[in-house]
Amino acid sequence: MAVPTTTAAVRDADGFRAPALTGLADLLDHQVRTRPRARALVVGGDRVELSYRALRSLADDVAGALATTGLRQGDAVALLSANTAEFVVGLLGAARAGLVVAPIDPALPRSQLTARLDALGARAVITGPTVSDAQPTGTPAWPLHVDISRAGTATATLGTGALPVRRIRGAAAELSAQDALVLFTAGTTDRAKMVPLTHGNVAASVRGICATYELGPGDATVAVMPFFHGHGLLAALLSSLASGGCVLLPERGRFSAGTFWDDVRAVAATWFTAVPTIHEILLDRSARDYPGPRAAPLKFVRSCSAPLNPATQRALERTFGAPLLSAYGITEATHQVTSEPLPQHGFLKHGTVGRSTGAKLRVVDREGRSCPSGTEGEVWVYGPTVTRGYLTGPAETARSFSDGWFRTGDLGSLDEDGYLFLTGRIKNLINRGGEKISPEHVEDILAGCPGVVEAAVFALPDPVYGQRVGAAVVVREGEGIGADQILRYCRHRLSAFEVPDRLDLVPALPHTAKGGLDRKALEATYSSRTRTD
Template structure:
């Protein structure tokens, strides 16, 4: 059953999402109508950078890149933390007609090299690393340092050292790109698993419009950049949607999230919302007794959670603490980030445990026979619409597996209810097969996380000669709690089928996470799954 995207948000209150066509004109309306409005808050002094100043810096970078020998549709890497340099480099390269490939500054040299060579990027724009982070590893192509200097008065200048002209040799996947493309994002994973996702300016525009429409983002909104911009969550939801809607984004002084300064940053920005992964929400919740400023906190319209499952107990606790609705969203790189979201409370019911309704796309749940599942029946989640990428670069086999007639086969398991709300139940590839019984690790993790004293849990398969696989769990217990294995297992037996109850519990101090903020399941298996 296909569920069309809800359009009621815009019709109900005449909200109109921004009319942008991609990265190139993302700032144009604000520059015309509100040139002196703040676009970014930057540096330790929290200086306001206006839309006019930001656009001028981007134009300066575009002009300098036009003399490097690169042509429209050529890729360029971007390695930078969440600083003004990232924003200026991204928009400047886009205005020069280049396709930007943001990369995680923390990647080791082997992975940076593998990704740049696979893409065929002839050069990389280098911004300053996050404070306290090690220097960026050496890369196999020319690295062009870019710096933005901002005065306390809000005036700014950019320095870009391009060195010698780039030799334009189309290599790797670069030959598959065109001037219609805006970005190449790498899926989460190790070097041998990361895939290159090309996103057009039309994909970007559709994503930004969908996010803005869902949350009615406008000129009165502001947020703090919590998630890294080299992944879709931080890039589309926090940065691009805010700028397109005329809002403001505060970039933390250190270039990355800091729980210690978060609430000060929120007050400095007069933030109206923020978005993060469940791990960061848990951190803020755990520190709220001593750090949440209560009545001195800026009033929030909503809080958003995405990129990993958020258990219902945490969602409710966050809403009580922050006094704002917490809206769960769902998306992936191949859908240009957001595909579904819970609506604002005034626009529809909140269903805790779901990730809401489609936002600008169609969603259907498909069974093993390829047919749409009835309401409430679990199957694979498929997404179709203007945000869906055309496939993977230089990987026709994975493209054939992941895309069917314009539909993105997400690999996620879920079900739709009668109102079109999507509930996710796990990943197909994560399923544990215990003697023929299929077990969702995510479901077991959600139950474990609800046990008093348990902060978080990771569930994985343990190889077994009799059953093929058994269920293992690594559990983090809240500091000062004395909950033991038998109490946790008793809690599970009351709420899980017998075959779902973990056969082995391992108590750990912390779980490994990817840079995107999701549980690193491969690292979990490597550490804890040995028989």
């Protein structure tokens, strides 16, 4: 049975209404009108609270300061900060000034940081507390400091300076006042691309996320994922603020497994979202750290940005006493594309990333024809969250976009209920003598082996077959499991040509800032290594 497209409208379930907004600039307006004193942020180790009214006042102060610098609507500014009050105030302040904001990974070395700013053509970079001492060169850096007292008063100070002679350069020449953000893709297999997102894209994404999880004023979360990527920015921060919820920003603006559950209790968090790597860490530490469902009564937990092993998903649900919802997000579609629904609104199908949360989906073959239900092909996405293309990348835009459809490069299939199964990346396929092998599929099997914490699969060059299958595996401390036992487990669950030809036991695997496997670093490290077990 052919399935040409699968789509879903923003849910209106049990009277739930997604927040009304047009983009970043008015994200807080409804809450300021109706609940001005409600807490928007809980900040740092001291856990001082910031109300919606105070947060918008700080953003307006920053917008006013930016208005005196000569910047014009549609100009690009970068934002360099950890997950702190400075990031939130800088983002919203620049948006209210009509500027286009590009959050950048603060852990990047100076050379990469400077290269991204030059490629963007940022007229200035707003800096808050970062996780690195690296500072950009060639772009004016304006430090932002937010001070919040326990009495509830707060001030924002932006140290602006004179801008150089106005010159629009780089990607900034393609931006306008309709644009809200420029996000950089992860860039693990290619150089990072610049993705422009309009205020309309942002509003559609936030409404879809809020509707999927029915987020509202009674909800709170802990910021686990970094805000310079869509996962942390759209799903945790912006959706919480738009819906009237509260976000706790951890001490030093970054996730700490040692303080996470204290943070959950401090803000009475009802949910959180993270990558599988962090879920694994919390699961491994749960016996000594997890305070129990009474102290942390979570409504649900969300996983995104990398595949989550079904066995881990079930273990997390048993441990935390809450449904674990897998989601699928891509930068080019303003993060969320699909998600497993809340249990009261549909089935949880472990091994899937759920169904559409607002976009149209197609799974197509090599000729661009829709695949029948259950047949693997490339996932295409269309809808109000999809970007118009890449900045300064016409050739890549032409390859990846067609009549508004984004060709994701992800392999998957849709079942008859519209649930999406992801099976890998086209670029990652291993060609072993003509047999095409998905490393993600082999990783999923390896991760299901008792005692295995994480696994990564990569191509090994081979003079006969072209490529063979290599694997690097992290095992749980004290398990005593060896490579032979893991391979024996695989032989009962994989085709013979999929079983790793070489398996290394390693202490840790490389990850990107988003939390996914860094496949480029993985291949550079392990593809030529002699087997050790």
